[in-house]
Amino acid sequence: MVQPAKAKPKTLFDKIWDSHVVERSDDGTCLLYIDRQLVHEVTSAQAFEGLRLTGRKVRRPEANLAVCDHNVPTTDRGKPIEDEDSRIQVAELERNVREFGIPYFPLTDARQGIVHIIGPEQGFTQPGMTLVCGDSHTATHGAFGALAFGVGTSEVEHVLATQTLYQKPAKNMRITVTGTPHRGVGAKDIILAIIGKIGTAGGTGHVVEFAGPAIEALSMEGRMTVCNMTIEAGARAGLVAPDQKTYDYMAGKPMAPKGGAWEMALAYWKTLPSDPGATYDREVKLDASDIAPLVTWGTSPEDVVPITGAVPDPSTARDDNKRRAMERALEYMGITAGTKMTDIPIQTAFIGSCTNGRIEDLRAAAAIARGRKVADGVRALVVPGSGLVKHQAEEEGLDRIFTEAGFEWREAGCSMCLAMNPDKLAPGERAASTSNRNFEGRQGPGGRTHLMSPAMVAAAAIRGRIADVRDFD
Amino acid sequence: MEKFTTLIAIAAPLPMINVDTDKIIPAKWLKTIKRTGLGPALFEAIRYRKDGSEDPGFVLNKEPYRHAEILVTGENFGCGSSREHAPWALLDFGFRCIIAPDFADIFYSNAFKNGILLVKLPQATVDKMMADAEKGANARLTVDLERQVVVRPDGEEVPFDIDPFRKHCLLNGLDEVGLTLQKAETIGGFEARQKTATPWLYR
Numbered sequence: 128m129v130q131p132a133k134a135k136p137k138t139l140f141d142k143i144w145d146s147h148v149v150e151r152s153d154d155g156t157c158l159l160y161i162d163r164q165l166v167h168e169v170t171s172a173q174a175f176e177g178l179r180l181t182g183r184k185v186r187r188p189e190a191n192l193a194v195c196d197h198n199v200p201t202t203d204r205g206k207p208i209e210d211e212d213s214r215i216q217v218a219e220l221e222r223n224v225r226e227f228g229i230p231y232f233p234l235t236d237a238r239q240g241i242v243h244i245i246g247p248e249q250g251f252t253q254p255g256m257t258l259v260c261g262d263s264h265t266a267t268h269g270a271f272g273a274l275a276f277g278v279g280t281s282e283v284e285h286v287l288a289t290q291t292l293y294q295k296p297a298k299n300m301r302i303t304v305t306g307t308p309h310r311g312v313g314a315k316d317i318i319l320a321i322i323g324k325i326g327t328a329g330g331t332g333h334v335v336e337f338a339g340p341a342i343e344a345l346s347m348e349g350r351m352t353v354c355n356m357t358i359e360a361g362a363r364a365g366l367v368a369p370d371q372k373t374y375d376y377m378a379g380k381p382m383a384p385k386g387g388a389w390e391m392a393l394a395y396w397k398t399l400p401s402d403p404g405a406t407y408d409r410e411v412k413l414d415a416s417d418i419a420p421l422v423t424w425g426t427s428p429e430d431v432v433p434i435t436g437a438v439p440d441p442s443t444a445r446d447d448n449k450r451r452a453m454e455r456a457l458e459y460m461g462i463t464a465g466t467k468m469t470d471i472p473i474q475t476a477f478i479g480s481c482t483n484g485r486i487e488d489l490r491a492a493a494a495i496a497r498g499r500k501v502a503d504g505v506r507a508l509v510v511p512g513s514g515l516v517k518h519q520a521e522e523e524g525l526d527r528i529f530t531e532a533g534f535e536w537r538e539a540g541c542s543m544c545l546a547m548n549p550d551k552l553a554p555g556e557r558a559a560s561t562s563n564r565n566f567e568g569r570q571g572p573g574g575r576t577h578l579m580s581p582a583m584v585a586a587a588a589i590r591g592r593i594a595d596v597r598d599f600d
Numbered sequence: 601m602e603k604f605t606t607l608i609a610i611a612a613p614l615p616m617i618n619v620d621t622d623k624i625i626p627a628k629w630l631k632t633i634k635r636t637g638l639g640p641a642l643f644e645a646i647r648y649r650k651d652g653s654e655d656p657g658f659v660l661n662k663e664p665y666r667h668a669e670i671l672v673t674g675e676n677f678g679c680g681s682s683r684e685h686a687p688w689a690l691l692d693f694g695f696r697c698i699i700a701p702d703f704a705d706i707f708y709s710n711a712f713k714n715g716i717l718l719v720k721l722p723q724a725t726v727d728k729m730m731a732d733a734e735k736g737a738n739a740r741l742t743v744d745l746e747r748q749v750v751v752r753p754d755g756e757e758v759p760f761d762i763d764p765f766r767k768h769c770l771l772n773g774l775d776e777v778g779l780t781l782q783k784a785e786t787i788g789g790f791e792a793r794q795k796t797a798t799p800w801l802y803r
């Protein structure tokens with residue numbers, strides 16, 4: 128496209144933002160058009176109730192897609208949900224989608240799964256779009272060059288009713304990852320390294336564009352893992368510029384444009400990457416070849432150490448607030464400073480979630496599990512992110528590799544990522560987990576979470592303690 | 601949404617950083633389909649003991665803080681999940697204002713949508729108000745939204761920033777969806793242009 132001579136170079140974020148401004152007020156607040164919304168059972172009931180109480184309609188029902196994921200048991204789908212509150216919440220969403228005419232994948236549909244897995248899988252997520260969901264990990268969809276961010280229930284209602292949101296433009300941050308990662312290091316380690324470097328509030332107020340050779344080299348699924356945890360760095364959205372990998376991934380997806388529309392969309396998507404010379408409010412650089420497989424030791428996602436490292440000493444904290452937080456984390460986690468990470472035993476291994484519940488994640492874990500056995504006393508769960516991921520894994524025989532090794536093979540859902548369904552940690556129980564949050568109580572009251580990659584969780588399941596995946600050939 | 605004009609209230613000190621939304625309200629409470637009734641579950645994991653009884657050491661279990669309407673806390677409050685149940689629980693307990701060095705983005709907008717005023721102040725100022733809060737009922741803080749000041753018990757007035765649109769909505773208790781619906785024509789105009797430029801977005 129020909130740019131007017133003096134046009135200021137724009138970032139990918141600027142382009143998406145500018146093309147969605149319905150109205151701009153003097154203080155910079157914009158009424159932003161929202162192209163798509165994903166809806167799930169936990170954060171939508173009160174929004175629909177709000178519409179009902181005020182007699183309002185959904186402006187564009189077909190611009191939404193709804194699914195149940197957080198509450199659903201991952202065992203037998205044939206039976207009704209046992210927990211009464213969960214059952215009511217699912218029934219409530221089903222009533223709402225019927226009443227308001229919103230497309231919905233029921234629990235028995237093969238396409239059911241975690242919101243952030245099914246959006247990309249269906250081609251619902253597309254480059255250049257604005258997309259929201261009442262869920263902070265909506266950042267995942269940024270892997271496609273879509274401006275995707277999590278919103279609260281009042282905003283869910285606002286989007287349902289008006290297809291817009293009031294937003295202040297975010298600042299631009301670019302995180303450039305150069306170099307080639309070493310063996311055993313993948314997308315999860317890259318994003319954990321970034322969070323460890325900039326901290327859980329490091330991205331507040333920014334939209335992060337992930338760039339550089341190490342990001343370009345990632346598969347679409349790897350990019351989704353990276354963008355997924357942008358929120359753990361405090362940023363509301365992460366972005367990766369769309370490229371050939373993006374288009375190849377999208378081609379033929381059920382909700383992707385077809386035929387002439389595809390050609391037109393493709394031409395547009397190719398104009399989206401940041402212009403040369405575009406400037407960022409903040410730049411961060413990382414070399415992927417410096418990253419070792421990472422694990423968390425504490426109760427904040429920024430609490431990362433290399434697998435070869437040890438639990439840090441609170442006396443080394445930068446200030447008193449941080450020192451107190453570290454001491455509290457050690458107490459909660461039931462570990463002491465100086466303990467080698469590989470000496471920490473686990474009781475549970477969880478492979479799944481919107482961070483790492485896609486087919487490549489399951490393949491990576493299966494490669495470690497193949498021909499090995501889960502350690503005695505370890506409960507190990509593999510929970511595909513969607514019914515389609517499950518189906519694909521079964522086609523490839525991954526389910527048998529897992530079950531032969533002693534892992535449980537489950538139905539799709541959020542499962543042990545958060546303590547809202549029957550898959551939970553007991554108080555004091557320690558898990559190696561591919562999910563995204565190690566907050567106190569996240570996986571169950573009193574439960575202890577160590578975050579890491581799918582291959583590392585599989586390795587931990589087999590060793591019975593946190594383990595270095597590079598020791599497995 | 602209830603209006604917010606001036607609040608003179610007891611402030612509870614919670615000197616913790618990175619208080620995440622799982623800590624504010626654990627996931628098991630997200631099964632509700634209502635906005636109200638979450639107050640008793642606020643900070644559940646640190647407020648109650650294993651047997652379900654109140655932990656007497658936790659600030660909100662002490663007098664006068666059971667009646668606190670202001671919370672003074674550490675940096676990055678409200679990080680983590682987008683759950684609006686966090687501000688719902690805070691509101692249901694009785695909090696109308698939270699003072700901290702900074703807040704996580706999603707929590708920030710969720711709180712305002714529910715009539716909770718979030719006041720960002722420099723760490724040193726928050727430290728002073730934390731000390732005020734520790735004095736209990738003798739040291740109420742006054743939050744005057746119209747004038748954008750927090751008045752400390754010793755009379756010191758501390759100004760704070762707030763975006764004019766949020767201030768306007770809060771002062772008047774406005775329903776944002778209703779306001780935006782008045783712009784239906786403008787939104788329709790945008791859609792018509794977008795349908796021409798990027799028609800594949802309209803299946």
Ligand code: SF4
Nearest residue numbers: 264480481541544545
């Ligand atoms: S998998 Fe976890 S992080 Fe992802 S949507 Fe479900 S609960 Fe949220």
